[in-house]
Amino acid sequence: MAGAEPLPFSFMDHCWILIGMMGAGKSSVGRALADLSGRPFWDTDQMLQIKLGRSISQIFQVYGEDAFRDHETCLLKSLTAESAVLSTGGGIVLREANWSELARLGTTIYLRAKPDTLIERLESSKKKRPLLLVDDWQNRLKALLELREPLYLQADIVVDMDDENVNSAAEAVLNAIRKVESD
Ligand code: S3P
Secondary structure, three states: OOOOOOOOHHHOOOEEEEEOOOOOOHHHHHHHHHHHHOOOEEEHHHHHHHHHOOOHHHHHHHHOHHHHHHHHHHHHHHOOOOOOEEEOOOOHHHOHHHHHHHHHHEEEEEEEOOHHHHHHHHHOOOOOOHHHOOOOHHHHHHHHHHHHHHHHOOOOEEEEOOOOOHHHHHHHHHHHHHHHHHO
16 A cells, blocks of 8 residues: 655744844844744744853853853754744854754754844844954954854855845745745
8 A cells, every 4th residue: 555645844843943143133033934924933042041041141151152052052952843933043053963953953044144234233232242242343243254154054045134124034034935845
């Protein structure tokens, strides 16, 4: 007897995972995308703060960046693939081991933005970024972006954020996902 046809990937539970630099809009666009699609919104930084009972800045201060990355990987491993929107910390792409977890969890979407766009958004953001607590943080940001860009480009989908507001960006992301998932 012939077995049932396997369900296409788009019908299986899987996350839409937003990756990209600090200031790219992963959290704000992620929330708007969650509203638009009716999916729950998850955020790795938020989950880590709840798990460790400290802000991201405090986690960096008390435990250091390596320990923060360990916790990040551990958290990713603990997640199950569900129909959620998952926003991640900008450095999630740095650890090789995280990529197999991201692939297990779902579709990765790189929210790509130019340095000037990121700088403008970070200037008006209230969120503290421990990696940017230096005088020439703009150059630090540019250096980090240069280093990480090839990693971000490993995403399944790339969506440019420069000319978008939060709602139009969420729509652009949803359209890009639908296009890829209907192929
Ligand atoms: C980091 C980005 C932050 C946070 C931590 C490290 C990074 O998240 O995870 O400060 O390495 O880029 P956002 O990208 O949401 O700012």
